[in-house]
Amino acid sequence: MSIVTAVTADDIEKLRKALAAEHAxxxxxxxxxxxxxxxxxxxxxxxxxxHREHRDQLRTLITTRGGRPTEPDASYALPFFPSNAALAVRLAVHLETGVTAAYLELAAAQDVSLRRYAALAMQEAVTRSYAFRPAQPPAFPGMPVAAPASPSPSPVRDGE
Incomplete structure (x- = not known):
């Protein structure tokens, strides 16, 4: 038994928003x-x-559902200018975070296959964002990191 979901205008709009994010x-x-x-x-x-691969996949997902893909703008405003490698890394992390948010909205689609696609795209984007960062993520993201304990001095024993 297969689950057939109807194409909704809301799902197509979510796809278009994800595509717009990929263009940016x-x-x-x-x-x-x-x-x-x-x-x-x-x-x-x-x-x-x-991201180019995701852009092409999103265009296909939209057109096969009868929608019209969002076209890219001629230019996009950046939150800051990447004038050195550190700022380039910071911008890359910012980009991956932004596209994750666009896919999060798509994860609420009616179509189960679109939800799965969105979840995998978010996973890829988050993984890429951590690959750009110099430090490893904490074991439990969101939890405060405890300061390392200072080593306690060994007790001095008689005769040593």
């Missing part, structure tokens, strides 16, 4: 790729390729 991310990663080098540029290029 691709613009910004294109800019970052032109301003970075070495290992950072390789990670940015890989992120660009992943």
């Amino acid at each position: 991310v691709l613009f910004a990663y294109g800019l970052l790729g032109a301003r970075t080098s070495g290992a950072l540029r390789a990670r940015i290029s890989a992120a660009f390729d992943a």
Whole structure:
């Protein structure tokens, strides 16, 4: 028995919002790729390729459901200008966080396959955002990190 879900205008709109987010991310990663080098540029290029693939998948998901895909803007405003590698990393994390939010909305779609697609896209984006960060995420995100305990001195024993 297969579950058939009706195509809703709301689902198509959620897909269009996710596509718009992908367009914006691709613009910004294109800019970052032109301003970075070495290992950072390789990670940015890989992120660009992943987002381009999602963009193409979203376009297909929209058109096969009878919708009209969102077209990219000519330019997008960035929250800050990435003038060095540290700012480029900060912007990449910001981009991945933003696209995660767009997919979070898609995760509320009526169509089960769209919810699954959104969940996997969010997982990829969060993983990419942590790959850009220099430190490892905490074991329990959201929990305060305890300060490391200072080593206690060993007791001195007689005769040592």
